[in-house]
Each structure stands twice: as C-alpha cells, then as structure tokens.
Amino acid sequence: MPKTIVDLVILNAKQLLTMVPSESDEEGENPLGIIEDGAVAVKDGKIFAVGKTNDVLAQIDFKKDTVQIDADGKVVMPGFVDPHTHVVFKGTREREFILRHQGVPYMKILKEENTGIISTVRWTRKAKFEELLEITKKHISEMIDWGTTTLEIKSGYGLNLEEEIKILRIARYLGEHSPLNIKTTLLAAHIIPPEYHMRDEKYVDLVISDIIPIIAKNGLADFNDVWCEKGAFTREQAKKILRVGIKNGLIPKVHADEMSDAGGAKLAAEVKAISADHLTYASEEGLEKMKEAGVVAVLLPVTTFSLGKDKFADGGKMVEMGLTVALGTDYNPGTSMCPSMPLVISFAVVRLKMDIVSALYGATLNAAKAIGLENEVGSLEVGKRANVNVLNIKNYEEIPYRIGENYVETVISNGEILKGGPNA
Ligand code: NIG
Ligand code: FE
8 A cells, every 4th residue: 555645743642542442442441542653644734643652653754854753551532622712802800809808799899880890892993903903912922832633713702893803803814824623603792882881772772783794794793692691691581692692693602501500501492502511500401401402511610610609610511411521611700710621621621520521522532522623622632733742741630630731831722833843
C-alpha cells in the first residue's frame, strides 16, 4: 500500500485517549477508547491516522519538515472543548469577589449602579474594537495554555445593537483568523441594561425587533442565549426571545436555574435548545424533559465555587438519568476568571459527583455536542480536525487529581502547534 506523507505525528503515547470506544469492547471495559503505545498522524490540519504506533508508522511517510513529537510515557487526548465562555470583556471585578466572600450576595451586587455585570458593560462599551480584540486574545491565550482548542463565545456585555455587534465581530474575527475552533452566541438578553431600567418590555422589544434579526442577517451568531432568572429575564420573556431567535435561524441556549429554580430546564426542553447551562437548581421534572428533548446539560462548577455556594449541580445524577452532560469554564469577570478545563474536570469529580469517564467526555465530545461541533472536534478520529493535547502525566486519572497543576505540555489545533511541540 502506498504511504502518505504527513505534516505532523505524535508517537509512543503511553495512553492515547481517542474518546471512541472500540466496537469489540462489548463489556465496556475501555470507555475512553484508550490505545496504549498510541500515535496520531496529521495531514492538512486533519487527523490522517490513529492507532498503535507501529500501525500508524506503517501508513505514513515523512517529508523533510514533518514534525515528530515523542509522547513516550505521556497521555495524549483531544483538545479541550469549552462550550460556555464570556471572554470578550474589559475590566476585572476582584473587589466584588472579595465582597461576596465577606457576605454580600451576587444578586445584590448585580442590582447596584456601578458594580456587577453593569460595570463590565460600561467598560466594554468604552473599549474600541482593536483594544477589546487584544484583551480577548489575552484571555484566550490563557485558555490555550490549559489545552482548550475549541470554544463558544457569548456576547452580553454590550446590551445594545452596536455594542453586541462589536463583541460578536471580535468573536467571529478570532474564529476566522486563528487556528482555534470558535462558535458564537448572542446574549443580548443577559440583563436589562441601565438605560432601560424599569422599562424591561421596551428592551425585550429592542432585542426581538432589532438586535436578533440584524445579528442573524449578518451571520454574527450561531446561537441565541437568555439568562432566565429573577433579576434578569422571566420565563415568558425568555421564551419570546428564544422563539424569535429560532425564526431568524439562531439555535437556542439557556442560562438556566443558576441561582434558583426558575423553570429554565423546562423552557430549554420546550424550545428544543441545543443546551441548558448551569442547572444548579434544576428540578427533576425539568431534567427529565431536557432528556426527552435531547438538550445537552452544560455544567459550570467553577462559577458555583466562585459564588461560594455549597450546592453544586448534581452532575452524577444527570449522567445516571441518561442526559448528555458537558462541562465548561463560564470564563467571565464576575463569577469565573478561570481559563482551565483541567480545573473544571477536578471540580466535576469532586463537587458534581461525576465519574472520571463522564467528566472527560464532558470536557471533550459532549462539550462539542453542546455547540453542534461533534462531527468536527472532541475525539481523535480519522477525518476530524487535528485538535490534540499532549499531557505530561502518565495516566488519565491524574487529570482531576493534579488540582490546579498545568501538565498540558503540547497543544495542537487544526494541525498547528499553539504550545510546546517536539522540544517541549
Ligand atoms: O454565567 N449568569 C449570568 N452571567 C454570567 C456572569 C456574568 C458576570 O457576572 O459578569 C454567568 O455566571
Ligand atoms: Fe455564563
């Protein structure tokens, strides 16, 4: 058989996590599809071959500049997928974090004039496109350092047409001008902006009649999200906004049941959202309905931790119920200045009561499902985009165990090396 010349190859991995269980594994003994002494070869930004090192070597040839990475003694896995971020913002809110942990509730801070989401909106509106782009690049470079190669980016700190457009243009620009895989979400319905104080319905009208149609027409967003919560948007308002989104071709998502059971999970099922996110207080009935409707549950445990709450979403139960459970950072200046999916996995195992296999799917293939990219990313399969991490650990169980340690040594997205490489 003629051999194919490849651009990059990773060889000799102690454990290569494909996230594709083999068909012969009827007992489910290898749910992560681990290949020992594994290799993955890359051509034109895509995965060309995956398997035992000898089998991959038998299929490939080298050119002068083929990159060879020796993963001897290490773990290789798909790049992390972060399905819920608010990375486009200016300004940080560390004082609020401290205040919260001295007893001031998040929802009280939110209601003030110059703190909470509103303060981020003010800073973000003032920043010019180029400045905000540079800040966002910095946030994302931290995520890459922790192995994230695919992410969803929400707007929601503009809260008027012009500013939501600015934020989503930055997200789209990064999707088009970087090797990362990026999906974008309109979150015009994050909170009611200050200029519409006590005129909620007028803002909902603006979102419905102007913001959604124009954003959709210009191809700036893939999804349409609403924060359904007392103090943000009611169930009725949220439903209206999501339905108009659907008519305009935007797939619904919901910030659901984060601070209380506001019926967000049920709403997500009703509108057939691609995902419902947070779900800390979701009712059992809501979760059942989500399962029936095929809504992915996106859990964001670092947010719960940062809010100082004792109650975390019950990820273990959701897995048991048969829901597709994904994990994300929720990177934002209010509740999660956390770029690290490995840390999220630690939280999932410790506080969401998820088993390690579910947590690893949550950070890869299931997260890809939450943003409609499961055929492109999230597993190591021939033909998928070459998003691969080399971890300087000897087995996958160390991923949640090494809390806060950055063992991500090499990061490859669409075949491009973003961190590390042959000499890492
Ligand atoms: O997902 N819940 C609403 N939005 C964000 C927080 C945004 C902020 O505080 O700036 C979240 O937690
Ligand atoms: Fe969020």
